[in-house]
Amino acid sequence: MSEEIKYHFQKAPYMGFVAENNCCHLHMHRQVEISYITRGEQTFIIDNVSYPLKAGDLVLVFPNQAHRLITPSYCKAITSIFDPNLTSDYTTQLTRFHMDNCIFHKEELSESTLAALNELARTGISKSYKQHAVPYTEKGFLSVILAELMLLHTLIPYEPTDSPFILTQFFNYIELHLDKDLSLKAVSEALSISASRLSATISNNTGMSLHALINTRRLDYSRNLLTKTDLPVSEVAQRCGFASERSFYRNFKNMYQKTPIEFRIKKTTAKT
């Protein structure tokens, strides 16, 4: 279950990578995310609004904004995910505000910001951190970038509520229990909140129902298992928490217009 790792870097002040063809299901974290598309295109869905991005676009995701990303064909992006306390000059702006428009185009960005992004791409690949050491290189270049971004668009005060907390708990819970019963009743009991509150928080913040959200996540994971493993379909259905093979087939076909087996064959032939 390699994907769950994404929810567990809460202790690292900085994580950076150059990602190719990154797809990521709906999730959120208390870190800030900056992603700069260097090649191809990618769609970011943030707080339920869809932003199609092309090479040269930069996106700034504030802490606790629910987001997901889709790569239609090919995409390469420099991504930095960092604790808002790392860039201490901007902690307030990052935690108490959101932005009216969180997409920046290459023409808006100065040479020094682009150079800083390049340096982040370099350090992201080569460095693994000593624990407790502050990543000053990244902090420095991120400050250079943020200095500019903070002025380009308008900051809007943002009142933190407890929904981010509920949502984070919810996402963490479903990640770890994908193969278990994830009905509204089961999840709300596990998180000790009322079912109506949980369901309202989810639909207000993501625009999706709990059921649809979990279903999407399950299918997403099943697709991973189908391409990356040789597990039989029945096993995949079970690991992804579908009650029966039949319901797995039905849901899969609804979503991707292919049966799981067709999907697997296609992917395998595409590879060879």
Added chain:
Amino acid sequence: MRHVYHLPPTPFSASVSETISDSMHRHGFVELLYVLSGKCSYSCDQTDTILEPGSLVLLFPYSQHTISALPDTNCQTATFLFHLDFVSDFKKRFCEYTMPDNILLHSQLSHATMTALQWLVNSVRESYDEDEVLLQKVRGWLTVVLGDIFYKRDLVQRREKIEPELLEQLTHYIETHLDQDFTKEQLAHALGISQSYLTHTLKHVLSLSYNKFIISLRLKYTEKMLLTTDYSLIFIAMECGFSSVQSFSRSYKKATGYTPNQVRRARNKSIEKGDH
């Protein structure tokens, strides 16, 4: 107190100079010296080093140092001076430690550091006072450079911590009372510390006795006035708290090797030539 010239308290300043020549001095700023081309000699705490192109030197606050370009090497250096609070991440280290080996050669700098230095050098042409964003970027680049240096170099604990606020209050008090004849007791009282602590701090941080410290500060201001104003020598001597022109001239010559008159004449000549 009027007319006493002092540096504006900017958090950051930068300059690129050809054939740099700084006589022995010390200040409360952190200084980064980056050799862009040619060679220069640098000495700090009785060790002399010849700096090759691409070398980077980090000078801790109040360390005594002198830098001069070697002739005929086409020496170009960039100097960045910044206040301890400008890079607060590192303030504690600057106050409580020293760095015995504070020189990094070109080959020891990370790629990120070289990029950051390049942008710092590029920024010299801009005006920092009016551009808040630039100042924030400068802070980012400095964080990269200092982070790299602190990763690579060992620190040694100081016997006595530097108390930057105390030293700033001290210089401020002296600046504003330069023309008065204040006693050590009055000064200690104004700073809210004991006389013995005052002596102790000066001795450990600046390795100067109280008297030498006061005289050196007074001379520092007389020099600025000599070079930047047309005030008469007697006026300058009085403004800076000397009892007579004679005693001013004597102290000045002892410290610099020139008489105030010689300095004045040199300045007048350069103004006539239109160099100023």
